[in-house]
Each structure stands twice: as C-alpha cells, then as structure tokens.
Amino acid sequence: GENVEQHPSTLSVQEGDSAVIKCTYSDSASNYFPWYKQELGKRPQLIIDIRSNVGEKKDQRIAVTLNKTAKHFSLHITETQPEDSAVYFCAAITSGGSYIPTFGRGTSLIVHP
Amino acid sequence: DVKVTQSSRYLVKRTGEKVFLECVQDMDHENMFWYRQDPGLGLRLIYFSYDVKMKEKGDIPEGYSVSREKKERFSLILESASTNQTSMYLCASSGYNYGYTFGSGTRLTVV
Numbered sequence: 624g625e626n627v628e629q630h631p632s633t634l635s636v637q638e639g640d641s642a643v644i645k646c647t648y649s650d651s652a653s654n655y656f657p658w659y660k661q662e663l664g665k666r667p668q669l670i671i672d673i674r675s676n677v678g679e680k681k682d683q684r685i686a687v688t689l690n691k692t693a694k695h696f697s698l699h700i701t702e703t704q705p706e707d708s709a710v711y712f713c714a715a716i717t718s719g720g721s722y723i724p725t726f727g728r729g730t731s732l733i734v735h736p
Numbered sequence: 737d738v739k740v741t742q743s744s745r746y747l748v749k750r751t752g753e754k755v756f757l758e759c760v761q762d763m764d765h766e767n768m769f770w771y772r773q774d775p776g777l778g779l780r781l782i783y784f785s786y787d788v789k790m791k792e793k794g795d796i797p798e799g800y801s802v803s804r805e806k807k808e809r810f811s812l813i814l815e816s817a818s819t820n821q822t823s824m825y826l827c828a829s830s831g832y833n834y835g836y837t838f839g840s841g842t843r844l845t846v847v
Binding site for chain 2: 665
C-alpha cells in the first residue's frame with residue numbers, strides 16, 4: 624500500500640521567514656495530494672491541493688510543488704505569521720483505487736512573533 | 737459548505753463501558769471515515785464506509801466497530817472501552833471529488 628513520509632515533525636521559524644514541509648510517497652499511481660492545516664483544538668481543514676498533472680500551485684502565501692519522478696511534494700509558506708502556527712498534514716490519494724488518503728504524520732509549525 | 741458534525745466534543749467514560757461516537761454529514765457524501773489522532777502518530781484510520789450498511793476495516797480496527805444505517809450517519813462503537821482508547825477521534829466524509837471534510841473531533845478519556 625501507499626506510504627507517506629513527512630518531514631520535519633517540528634518546525635520553528637521567526638515571523639516573516641519562509642517555511643517548507645516535505646512529503647514523499649511510495650505509490651507511483653497516487654495522483655492527488657492535499658494539504659491540511661489543523662489549528663490547536665480545531666478540525667483539520669484543506670488549505671491547498673495539487674493533482675499529478677500539475678507541477679506547482681499557488682494561493683497567496685502558500686504554494687505546493689510536486690515532483691512525480693522523485694515522488695515528493697512540498698508545502699511552502701512565505702512571510703509566515705503567528706496565525707500560521709498549526710499542525711500541517713500532507714496526504715496522497717490514488718484515483719481508481721480506494722480513494723482513501725494516506726496521511727503523513729504531521730508537522731507542528733511554530734511561528735515566533 | 738459541507739458540515740460534518742460530531743455529537744460530543746468531550747467524553748469521559750469508565751473502563752469496560754460501551755461507548756458510542758456519532759457523526760452526521762449533510763452533503764449526501766457516499767464515503768465516511770473514522771480516525772483516531774494521537775501525538776506523534778498522526779491520523780490513523782479505524783473504519784470506513786462507502787455506502788449504507790457497508791463497512792471496511794482500516795489500519796487499527798481492533799476494539800472498535802461501526803454502524804451505518806443511514807447515508808448521513810456513521811457511528812463508531814467501542815464495545816468495551818479501555819484506557820488505551822483514550823484519544824481524539826475524528827470523523828470525515830468525502831464525495832467523488834476526493835474532497836475530505838473533517839468533523840471537529842471528540843476527545844475521549846477512558847478512566
């Protein structure tokens with residue numbers, strides 16, 4: 624089955640710095656890669672996603688890149704703000720398969736004011 | 737906007753009790769899921785369902801069962817609660833576009 628590795632498990636940055644979270648996946652058939660943000664005490668919420676026919680996607684300060692050959696994808700947050708502090712989860716899904724995401728273990732991002 | 741509602745935010749139960757966690761979604765999604773979330777372990781899939789009266793085991797089904805009598809409702813059952821089932825439980829639903837919506841979670845403490 625699919626296996627998703629996420630690094631780092633904890634990331635601490637100063638406000639205004641950039642943050643990068645990386646995930647690798649094992650199943651080359653995976654073709655949809657969402658990212659979720661979970662603030663303390665709240666539900667995970669989808670913040671951005673990318674499909675395998677696209678190499679990069681941006682939404683304001685966040686972007687996701689995908690390298691299908693290397694089977695890794697990354698979340699980039701620029702100009703970080705304290706409200707970006709949260710746990711971020713990546714996931715990989717295979718269409719035509721079970722449609723069940725395989726999640727990474729999460730990255731706790733801390734943005735210091 | 738899809739809503740996934742979990743009936744309880746916090747629960748405290750005694751060891752050996754039968755526990756029911758309820759989840760309701762309002763977008764006619766076919767797929768529903770139960771996860772538990774523990775620090776350092778991420779989200780682990782307990783059970784899922786593709787349709788009414790249908791259920792499939794996830795990665796950690798031991799000690800749990802589920803019920804899906806109606807499309808909008810998916811219940812997680814702890815037959816005999818144990819302290820190692822103390823955790824945050826998250827319900828989720830999805831349609832055919834892969835979009836996943838989570839409930840707010842139920843923090844269960846078994847004493």
